[in-house]
Each structure stands twice: as C-alpha cells, then as structure tokens.
Amino acid sequence: MPDLKQIQQLDLNLLKVFESLYQEQNMTRCAERLHITPSAVSHAIKRLRLCLEDPLFERSQNRMLPTPACQRMAPMILDNLSRLRQILQQWGEFEPQTSTHHFRIGMHDAIEPAVLPQIAHLLAHQAPHTTFASVKVERSQLTRALASGHIDMALDVAMPINLPVRHEKVFDDSFSILVDKHHEMVNLATQQAYFDAQHVSVSHRPSGAVLEDLILQQQGMARQLVVRCQNYYAAKEMIKHTDWLLTAPTSLANRLKDEQLHLLAMPFTMPTIETHMYWHENTEHDRALTWFRQLVSNLKG
Secondary structure, eight states: OOOHHHHHTOOTHHHHHHHHHHHHOOHHHHHHHHTSOHHHHHHHHHHHHHHHTSOOEEEETTEEEEOHHHHHHHHHHHHHHHHHHHHHHTSSOOOTTTOOOEEEEEEOTTTHHHHHHHHHHHHHHHOTTOEEEEEOOOGGGHHHHHHHTSOSEEEEEOOOOOTTEEEEEEEEEOEEEEEETTOGGGTOOOHHHHHHSEEEEEOSSSSSOOHHHHHHHHTTOOOEEEEEESOHHHHHHHTTTSSOEEEEEHHHHHHHOOTTEEEEEOSSOOOOEEEEEEEEGGGTTOHHHHHHHHHHTTOOO
C-alpha cells in the first residue's frame, strides 16, 4: 500500500506528467507536449512509481502501456484534474471570445440531435475556444451529478425537483409518428388505427413505462408494445417494411425520417413535451455558467 505521508507530500506537478503520458503513451510525445525533456518525464514517473508502489507504465516496443492498476485509477485522476482546471478557470471575468472553458451538459441521447448542433454553432461564433461534452446522467443521480460538478447543467423533460437544484423551461415539443412509407396509416391516420397497431418504444431503462405511455395512461389509454430498445436510430430501422409504429418527439422524428419512412401527426391530442434546463444553486453566480445558461435558454426544439 502507498505510504500516506508520501501521498500527502506528493508534488502535484507529477500528476500533470502522468496525465500526459497516459494520453500519449509515448515518452517523447509526452515531453514535447509539456515542453520538457524525456529525461524529466522519466524522472517524474519514477517518483510517482516509488510513491504509489506500482510500475504504472510498461514499455511495449515504442509505447508506454498502463498497468492494470494504472488503467483502473487513471480515469478518476484525469477526471479530477479536469475539474480542478475548470474551478481555476472560473476565477475572474469570463470572456467568451478568449475563454478555453469546458462545459459539461447532462442529457438523454434523444435530445442530442435537436440541441447539440445548435450549441456547437453558437459556441463556434460566440466562444470559439471553448469546448463542451454531452454526458449521460440517470435522473435519480441528477442532484448528485450537479452538486459534484460532474456536469454543469442538464437538459431533460419536466420533472419534480427541489432545491438546491434550480430549473427553467427551454422549449416545448410535440409527438409525431414514424411509419413505413407503405403503411396503411399514410392514407388514413386515425386514433383507432394507432391503438390497433403494434409499437416500438425506446428507453435506456430495462422496464417501466416510457414518457409517451405515461401520458397515455393519464388519459386512460394504452398501446400495444411489441419491441423495447435503447436507441431511436435502431427503432427507426426496425419499423421499416413492417406495420409497427414509432412515436417520437417531433424534432427528433424529423431528423430520423428518410426515404423509407413517412412522418404523421398524432391523430389525437397529446400534451407537449417540456424540456427544462437544470443547474445547482451553488453555480447560480458563476460567470461562465451564467453565460452558458443564457446561451442554452435560447435554444429551439
């Protein structure tokens, strides 16, 4: 086991060398990236090896491959270094045109096609040196993910939430139906035909009603589910050349539609889907995140 005293006295600059070598897997490229000599890289890794009592990297031809222990622990170390950089970047004024801030947004992949291109376009013009990442977060872990800084904000459907998490509505969306172009509903889409048909549903959860079924249940209605999958792009392929239906948010359905599929309006009234932005109150006055929330609040579904 590593000596606790050595850990407490560890030169944190060594972790920067560790991060670079883990990513480059090559002493020379690591040295070039850090503007130091390969000898200095070797010396830094040697000090870490002694402190952590693990080889960390093993040479294989011209590559430095992480040991199993290193492979297990490195992602956590790199993640925390990234968070530390974000914290340090938050000091002082936030200047969009010069900032290199990295934003992390929690969202379901069904929302990504509608919002990620918009965010990328806006950042490219207003904050060209910033970067961002879309991160999957379970709804049950949302408060924890925001509090820990794992994500800066989240975009998701409207749901009950309490302080310290704040939220505001960003946009509304409706539901539409995707069917094979030869489906009989293309010529006559009725409520009866919808409920007589078999349906494909999409959810990352292994069981439980999906959003549209919850809405239907509230109206005293239920549909016949034949397949449950995790991805809308897989679902759209399954309904081709079948009589199955895929119900999806209209913004997403428009992007899924291709030459084999036809897009139909719902043949009965369903409430719109509200997409909300969620953030932790401890970031309420952070200049970078306040600016980013304002940018996101202008998105369209």
